[in-house]
Structures are given as C-alpha cells and as structure tokens.
Amino acid sequence: MTNELLGRHRAVMPDWLALYYADPIEITHGEGRHVWDAAGNRYLDFFGGILTTMTAHALPEVTKAVSEQAGRLIHSSTLYLNRPMVELAERVAQLSGIPDARVFFTTSGTEANDTALLLATAHRRSNQILAMRNSYHGRSFSAVGITGNRGWSPTSLSPLQTLYVHGGVRTRGPFADLSDADFIAACVEDLKDLLGHTRPPAALIAEPIQGVGGFTAPPDGLYAAFREVLQEQGILWISDEVQTGWGRTGDNFWGWQAHGRSGPPDILTFAKGIGNGMSIGGVVARAEIMNCLDSNSISTFGGTQLTMAAGLANLTYLLEHDLQGNARRVGGLLIERLRAIAAQVPAVREVRGRGLMIGIELAKPGTDEADPDAASAVLEAAREQGLLLGKGGGHNTSALRIAPPLSLTVAEAEEGAEILQSALRSVQP
C-alpha cells in the first residue's frame, strides 16, 4: 500500500521533498505518543513533538476545540475583530517576557522569521543580518538566505547580506577545545572583529539550541555576552524559538532564558507544535519595533479562528498539566539513561540536550569523524523495532534527534531507550 503511494508521490511531488527511510512510512493515525502506519504497525513517536505535535497526538481537548470552531466560523484574521486571536496573543505576549509586547500570527516558522527580518531591517534601515553558522531558519527567499547550515544552503541569491557568527555549535569548530568561559570569550572576539569591518547589521538571529543543526547548544550565557556587544551598536537580537519554545527544554519556557542576564530578546519567533498540528507561527516584539512597519497586514491565514482555537486549547493543556516540568523530569531521566547506554557504544560521540530535546552524535569509533551512515542505519533499525527518530547535524547529518510530544511518560521513555539501545548496538562495526 505504501509502495503504491510512494510511486504516485514520486510522480507528482518535487524530487527535493525528502522522505525518511528506504521504504517510507505512510502514517495514518496517532494517539498520545504513538502513531500507526497504513499496514497497522505501531510506533513510539520520538520526533513528531518537534514537527507538529507538541503535547500529544489526537489530544481530545484540541480536537474538540477545532471541530467546534470549524463548525462555527473560519474567516479572515484581518479586517474584522477576532476573539480567539486576541486571547491567544494576550497569553503569548504575557509568556514571552518581552515588555510592551505585540504579537503577530503567521502560518509557519519560515513566515515568522520572514516577518522578524522585515521588522528588523525596516527598524534599523539595514539589510545586513548576523546569523549563526550551522543555523536553520526556514526556506523562503529571505529565510534561506540567512540559514547557515550547509546542508540547507541557499539555492538562490538572498535579498539580505548575511555574516555568519561562531558559537552555535559547542563541540566542533575552531573553539571546541576551550572551556565554556574561554569559548564565549573567543566567540565574542570573533563577533567584535566581524562588526569592526562592516556597516551596522540590523539584527542577530539565532536559535538558542540549534534544531536542524543537530540539537547543539552553546554554553549558557553566550547570547547574554553577545547582547552586550550588539546593544552598543543598537543591533537587535532575534531569538528563533521555533524548536526551543513552550517548555521543551524543561528548565526554561523559552530557550533564551538559559542566557539569564541577557533579558528577553528584542524579537522572538515561534511556530511548530503550538497548534498541535494546526499551522501557527508568530512573532513577538516590543511595540516600538512591531509598529515600525507601514503595512495593513502580512498574512491572510495567520491567526484564523480555527488555528487560534487549537492554540488556545493546546496552550491551556500544556500549562495546566505542567508539560514543561514533565519535559524536565522525563527528559532528564531519558538523557541519563541514554548516556549510560552510550558509554557501551563506541559509535556514540556525545549525548546532549535539555529536557525533551536530545541529540545523539555518531562518529566513526575512536575518531572525531561524523558518521552519517551510522545515523541512517540507527534510524532504520529503530523503525524496524517501532521507534521513530529524527536526524540532523551539519551538511553530514550524523546526529539522531529525539523530540517526542511533551506528555511522554517515564514508561514510554524507557521503552524508547530500550529500542535505541538495541538499534545502536545493531550498527556497531
């Protein structure tokens, strides 16, 4: 059945639309942290949490809110007052930590970053942007032009001039051998050097933990240190929280909070699972920045009653069930368990992460050389045993990515760890 669909997929979809697995899966339904394929196989979903499903598959509270709203009204989010949009904006503004915050909803993370770039470039009157090496911010004309990950490098000329900054990846690169404090100092020097040779950029855009880049995090405090340098020149800080937002990292509700003394970013972007599958992205910025645009709106579909109803129900569930705390507790146990497993598997170079955002980096045993083939083999082996994982990293995707729905239970974490252990062992040379 899947193969029949694969033939039709290949005949009509673009070649560059990547599919996981040699024999791609057609997922037909889900519940909680599990999904089923068309052949009736059940999988524990260790990746859907970051793609779409932040809380749980087919969460009854969200299903009810969406079906009731769909039966009542879906209309433009501009031109007429929209109660669910204002209600969700109020909650997001308050949660964001940004003073005098204004919120604009889009339909994707890419569009959210596009809007952030539009705001920053208009506010600062500069089309120069600082971005991190190995970063990912989306695939639109402007977002692709600032993405630093070489696996997703620009396919066309960008309307923006981008300068790439060191610091997003702690374990590889020229400063990898330094202590955390020296690493931060070296990255700050690099940034100052860059700024000394250019006209002032509009903003620095950065993911607090790089998502597509393989769940790599800089030492806490890096962005606080950057911020001091940026503020001297009035350069804005855009925190792309598309993967790190909403409590996924456990210790913090937003990724920027790991940088403590820096205070909130000037602009924050979010997307992915806040609608639990309904497409919601958005931008939060201080009023003075948000209102610098002379524009009626940016998106027809951003903020429709349907997606906002989903977002409100999902956010309410997330907060009432303290899923951030769950990410901290269950994620902490899972990281510990995976580190113990990794100690027995020479192919694992590093288990890293925070909360339910966990990366496993694979390298050729005894070397530092990334091993994308091993990562693919583990992905396949885990799937055979009923576990869906993600992949990521630089241009050679040698990291496994674990980002389940935030309601993951301890028993499910243990189930996934068992499968991972067996899958990792099965690809041992």
Ligand code: PMP
């Ligand atoms: N920013 C980050 C950090 C992302 O991970 C992604 C998606 N992988 C995006 C932006 C783009 O979001 P979307 O796919 O919803 O356009």
